[in-house]
Amino acid sequence: MYGFEAMTFNIHGGYLEAIVRGHRSGLLTAADYNNLCQCETLDDIKMHLSATEYGSYLQNEPSPLHTTTIVEKCTLKLVDEYKHMLCQATEPLSTFLEYITYGHMIDNVVLIVTGTLHERDVQELLEKCHPLGMFDRQVLFKIFLTAAAKLQMLIWCYFSSCFFSIATLAVAQNMRELYRLVLVDTPLAPYFSECITSEDLDDMNIEIMRNTLYKAYLEDFYRFCQKLGGATAEIMSDLLAFEADRRAVNITINSIGTELTRDDRRKLYSSFGLLYPYGHEELAVCEDIDQVRGVMEKYPPYQPIFSKLSYGESQMLDKAFYEEEVKRLCLSFEQQFHYGVFFAYMRLREQEIRNLMWISECVAQNQKSRVHDSVVFIF
Amino acid sequence: MSGAIVIGASGSWARALLKISPYTFSAIGIAVAIGVSVLGAAWGIYITGSSLIGAAIKAPRITSKNLISVIFCEAVAIYGVIVAIILQTKLESVPSSQIYEPESLRAGYAIFASGIIVGFANLVCGLCVGIIGSSCALSDAQNSSLFVKILVIEIFGSALGLFGVIVGIIMSAQATWPSKV
Numbered sequence: 001m002y003g004f005e006a007m008t009f010n011i012h013g014g015y016l017e018a019i020v021r022g023h024r025s026g027l028l029t030a031a032d033y034n035n036l037c038q039c040e041t042l043d044d045i046k047m048h049l050s051a052t053e054y055g056s057y058l059q060n061e062p063s064p065l066h067t068t069t070i071v072e073k074c075t076l077k078l079v080d081e082y083k084h085m086l087c088q089a090t091e092p093l094s095t096f097l098e099y100i101t102y103g104h105m106i107d108n109v110v111l112i113v114t115g116t117l118h119e120r121d122v123q124e125l126l127e128k129c130h131p132l133g134m135f136d137r138q139v140l141f142k143i144f145l146t147a148a149a150k151l152q153m154l155i156w157c158y159f160s161s162c163f164f165s166i167a168t169l170a171v172a173q174n175m176r177e178l179y180r181l182v183l184v185d186t187p188l189a190p191y192f193s194e195c196i197t198s199e200d201l202d203d204m205n206i207e208i209m210r211n212t213l214y215k216a217y218l219e220d221f222y223r224f225c226q227k228l229g230g231a232t233a234e235i236m237s238d239l240l241a242f243e244a245d246r247r248a249v250n251i252t253i254n255s256i257g258t259e260l261t262r263d264d265r266r267k268l269y270s271s272f273g274l275l276y277p278y279g280h281e282e283l284a285v286c287e288d289i290d291q292v293r294g295v296m297e298k299y300p301p302y303q304p305i306f307s308k309l310s311y312g313e314s315q316m317l318d319k320a321f322y323e324e325e326v327k328r329l330c331l332s333f334e335q336q337f338h339y340g341v342f343f344a345y346m347r348l349r350e351q352e353i354r355n356l357m358w359i360s361e362c363v364a365q366n367q368k369s370r371v372h373d374s375v376v377f378i379f
Numbered sequence: 380m381s382g383a384i385v386i387g388a389s390g391s392w393a394r395a396l397l398k399i400s401p402y403t404f405s406a407i408g409i410a411v412a413i414g415v416s417v418l419g420a421a422w423g424i425y426i427t428g429s430s431l432i433g434a435a436i437k438a439p440r441i442t443s444k445n446l447i448s449v450i451f452c453e454a455v456a457i458y459g460v461i462v463a464i465i466l467q468t469k470l471e472s473v474p475s476s477q478i479y480e481p482e483s484l485r486a487g488y489a490i491f492a493s494g495i496i497v498g499f500a501n502l503v504c505g506l507c508v509g510i511i512g513s514s515c516a517l518s519d520a521q522n523s524s525l526f527v528k529i530l531v532i533e534i535f536g537s538a539l540g541l542f543g544v545i546v547g548i549i550m551s552a553q554a555t556w557p558s559k560v
Contacts, residue, residue, distance in 0.1 A: 007422075007426075007510075011429075014433065016433065018429070018431070018433025018517060018520075
């Protein structure tokens with residue numbers, strides 16, 4: 001019941017909520033970002049970061065630093081904090097924390113499948129996987145073996161005359177086998193039932209697979225939060241609805257001018273959120289950015305985002321969405337005794353890592369004038 | 380019996396209720412006074428304590444000041460103990476011929492009511508102080524100037540327990556058993 005969480009939340013979640021609020025106080029502030037933006041080299045960045053909470057993670061790195069090292073170490077810190085919280089958590093908080101990482105798992109699966117299709121090295125792919133979304137080693141190797149078996153068939157088919165048709169069939173067969181045999185043990189299994197019916201898998205359809213999986217994941221997460229009830233349901237519904245709406249707009253903008261049909265586009269929109277269902281109807285028929293803008297300006301919460309952009313410009317849309325998301329995530333900390341703070345903290349950390357990556361890249365490539373294009377201040 | 384004639388109860392449920400000994404009511408009142416107060420204090424302490432422990436990992440300076448919240452919760456249990464001791468001194472023996480006199484029943488009910496008042500007032504007071512103490516610990520960890528302001532809210536909250544104790548003591552002063560004639 002909404003309003004009485006305070007009486008029983010602290011039995012299981014009080015300690016972890018206090019810990020996550022402590023971590024939140026360690027997020028970089030505007031002053032830190034200003035210092036970082038004025039750095040000349042990556043070693044300066046390392047020096048400034050050693051005064052923050054990232055110090056212990058970066059201090060042992062040898063001197064010619066790369067931006068990827070900085071990002072990797074910062075992500076490692078996030079993963080350590082997440083694992084610490086996950087091992088302390090009981091049900092239903094532990095399930096909630098696991099749900100937060102399924103998005104990264106989906107990205108990892110798509111990365112491995114695409115990479116193996118393009119014959120990349122196993123180790124290289126493993127390193128590129130996001131650590132928060134790792135499966136255990138057994139499942140990973142099964143994925144590789146199934147994809148590699150397909151590769152063997154491809155090589156065999158190369159020597160036969162009807163290369164293309166058999167190869168596509170081999171790919172399709174093995175992808176379905178992949179889903180049926182391997183991924184059924186992972187938490188992503190229920191999301192694949194909508195993808196198994198897809199026939200061919202070239203690059204375009206990998207993106208459709210990713211978006212369909214993500215749609216299934218968001219709806220599942222939404223249902224789970226509704227089942228939890230109380231303040232968690234209220235706050236998470238708002239955050240997830242914003243995520244669903246943002247993805248709908250991004251899918252629309254990215255599929256303008258491609259061969260994705262309107263029905264296919266509508267199938268990728270989630271079935272909740274402020275834009276559901278009338279906004280989705282209108283977005284499905286949009287053919288350029290100004291039409292999208294016209295649709296979105298009818299919704300008061302999104303109007304300020306779109307009014308900040310001048311006509312025909314979409315590069316700043318990403319940053320505007322990130323800013324709005326950060327604002328909503330910070331607001332969820334205003335209330336106590338709910339699980340939304342965990343979700344918000346993970347997302348804010350990821351935003352901070354994105355900021356650090358942008359700043360490091362700008363400094364490394366000597367483009368400091370563009371630093372403020374994409375850094376979203378959290379506090 | 381003369382008691383039943385005086386009271387004039389007609390239905391069997393009402394008669395059954397009136398036949399419960401006033402000693403029972405008094406004993407239950409004393410039990411509730413201490414038992415439910417301690418429940419409230421414990422509830423409040425665990426609500427505050429879990430947040431305090433978690434927040435003190437990042438901000439160790441908050442531990443000593445925020446023990447005040449725990450002390451306010453503990454005070455609620457002490458009120459319960461004091462009132463229970465006072466109530467049990469009010470519990471006197473009366474000769475068995477007078478046990479269902481109106482005066483006896485009144486004394487029994489007075490002790491019972493006093494116990495319930497104190498018990499439940501301390502329950503909600505302990506809960507209130509505990510929840511505010513948890514928020515106080517978390518806010519103090521972020522910004523130490525907030526501590527004193529939130530402490531004022533806690534002081535108002537702990538006054539609730541005090542109201543219960545006052546009314547309970549006044550009620551228990553009513554508990555005069557019939558004198559042994």
